[in-house]
Amino acid sequence: MFGSKIHRFLYFLALTGITVGLPLNKIVLSLSGLLLAVNWILEGHYKKKILLFTKNKVAVLLFLIFFLHIFGLIWTTDFEYALRDIRIKLPLLLFPVVIPGIEGLNKKRINYLLFIFTVVVTLLSFINWVVFRGGETGSHTELRDLSLFVSHIRFGLMVVFASFVALVLAFSGFAKEGWKKALLFPIGIWLLYYTWYSQVLSGFLAIGLLVVALLFWFLSKNYSGTKRIVGMIIYPLIIVSVTTLVVFAVLPEKKTRPVPADLEYTTPLGNTYTHILESDLTENGNLVFYYICKKELRQHWSEYSSVPIDSLDAKGNKIYGTLIRYMASKGLRKDATDLKKLSKEDIRYIEQGVASVVYTYGGLRSRLAIVSLELQKYWDGGDPNGSTVLERLESWETGWDIIGDHPLLGVGTGDIQNTFQQYYNVRETRLLPENRHRTHQQFLTMWVTFGIPGIALFLILHIVFLVQVWKANLINSFIFGIVVVSSYLTEDTLETQTGATFVAFFLIVLSAGVVKKENNGDSICYGKQK
Template sequence: MSALTPINHTRIYLFGLMVMAVALPTSNLLMSLAQIIIGTNWVLEGQYKEKIKRFIANKPALIFTSMFGLHLLGLLHTANWEYAAWDLRNKVPLFVLPFLITSSNPLSRKIVDKVFSVFSISILIATIICAGELTPINNWVRNMLDYPPTEIMDARNISHFISHIRFALMICLSFSWLMFQLLQTQLSLVRRIALIAISIWLVVFLFLMESVTGLTIVIVVGFSTLLYLSVQQESRIIRGISILLLALIPVLTYRYMANMVSDFYKVKEENVADLPKYTASGMLYFHDLDNQQLENGNYVWRYVCHLEIEPEWEKRSAIPFKGKDKAGQFVEYTLFRYMTSRGLHKDAEGLARMSDAEITAVENGIANVRFTEVSSIES
């Protein structure tokens, strides 16, 4: 018999879930604390026989937790026990959390909504803080607290609480719950407007973070929601708007993709007879008219002068011109592709127009300026 009353166990369990809802997008430390609270409460509450029965009766939970069993079976074939132990330790929550939650007393719909509300508020606050990385605000705060400033080179790095992939998936989960809430008929106008505003912000943030995975999931969820509204909604106005948006989504997506492809592959044709024979320094150009390789519509193997570009490259980089970049590609070809994508001639003058940051980009294996200037969604 536990020293705590059942109602206190329920409240402790709910408190642990609330802490977890806050921690998921913001803090691994809080996440560990939440698991300790829920796990300790589960042990102290007792009633183990009833809990095991609940877990076994929950088929989805059994299937989900069986994934952990697959990892255990994988130990039979592992050759790296150190990595295997690390991997299993990180995947223990895949078994423990579903087991603790599904074996505990079922939560009412009202309680579940409260937990998801806290989770969505935590997501909202986390996205606002992370979006501040794209403005001077966060560095201003760091300066006030005597912390060094941070420079964001990759938009995905604005997710500094947790991995950007996990963060994007959590945003999608919150977005899905918001869409589900919007389908409820008993919502007040103010609450409905708030849910719509938060949903729009989450989509905007996924664009800011350049999360292709997140945006794809959001489009699928949004499309499914509109499809439901177009069939089930009694209001003709809402049904009409839903049908219109359903029609617009594929059309706008197609136009957007078509424009990107057109910009990337549109060839900038030149009169072969007018191609210059010499560089500004009087060195001979090489034009391979048979090679049709393109970068941003420009021919890669035209305007090439090895005699000029090789010594100039080795003045600015520790990686030899005939060596390999950090992605394992030959520097010569990465450099030529990058310069072509910028519309530069492959000579001393063209290389001089490249910044130190661009030299570093080539050393890292980036072969097209689009990968440094536009979002990863377009590139």
């Protein structure tokens, strides 16, 4: 309809809009996707575009996964849910069909899109951080409130991806101008700090897998002979060591229960201690429900805080319970004598609902301490509600039960939610109705929904993508592949519009670096990579 230059301009305007809209909001995302589709229709040349589409293995596989959602309607019963799911998965149709036909999407333009994405993510992360710290809306207590624009989990994955991209671009030919290097390197460091600060578990997991994968990348790509052999020997030792440290940090420390005869039963003020002998719950390695004098805590708490001890903290839990756990985490006895040892900052943390001094440290240590406590409660038969880790364990177990009964074809496009509810009831789960979600694990979701064909096609898609970018030496594409796969381990990444768009968009754009084709002597679509 228009000249080729106008169509190309509109294409890159749409691609830029999607890049900006991913971390910003769904409106920009939807409008940019609409512009991309309309421009593709108006431009014509459908035979050429279809040919280019068929030459892109990643695009074909992603399209087949979308078609599987259509095919899955055959054995579904809940068409309302199925149609809603198909609408969410439209990016799996749009980007594979449209983007391979965009002429001129070469390495330079791909790096431009990555640069724009990284800058936008950085700006939004800074806004999130400033607002969360109280710059505009006062104090916050839940880290999930840190993300103002999109889901904190989705944004956390974008932050990890952008941080590594920034560092790679800073030391690549893209940053040959000094100002780019001066901008990108601090951006990478800031986004890594933001991941540490936000404590998104999937973000930590993504960084861990990226470090492992990139270490293997550099050993394989940059060394040969003796150096590679030495590196490959050291490599698994590093992985085992780090994994062991994380496991020991997460697994609760088993404390030997004190012998009742060895315990003290009188406080320095002459009151009686209570010991719950059957409890093994620990905070920071200290038993929680020992050496408790409720009488003294009630009498003296008001000397340090204006918040009544029987009221709720900022997170909705009883101040008394938070106080007990916090004092235990500091190795204190729960009496008037040790209550005096709490600082004003400690009192403020307790009022805010911080139940352990370890949680004040922030970062990975704090997050692992939370996971450790949740596992303790779960193994002791505690309530899984309100714990993201324990709720996931319940949903994963339920997902495997469903797979066991429907391994071949799954339950169909629209029946996954209803099937999960039925199996939760059969299992007599302790999860409240509002917490009875699907698997929170994309691999399980694909298997539950579409059976063996679904999980097989899904695995093939990502294996093909990673193998292609490995052979083509495209490190940013490799980074994205690892980030996405890591997200599947703890999240239903494709089950939201933002998640589906993030995955489909960058899978296709970044696969552009490995698609080269000659047609009548002319370089088409992606051009040669340097």
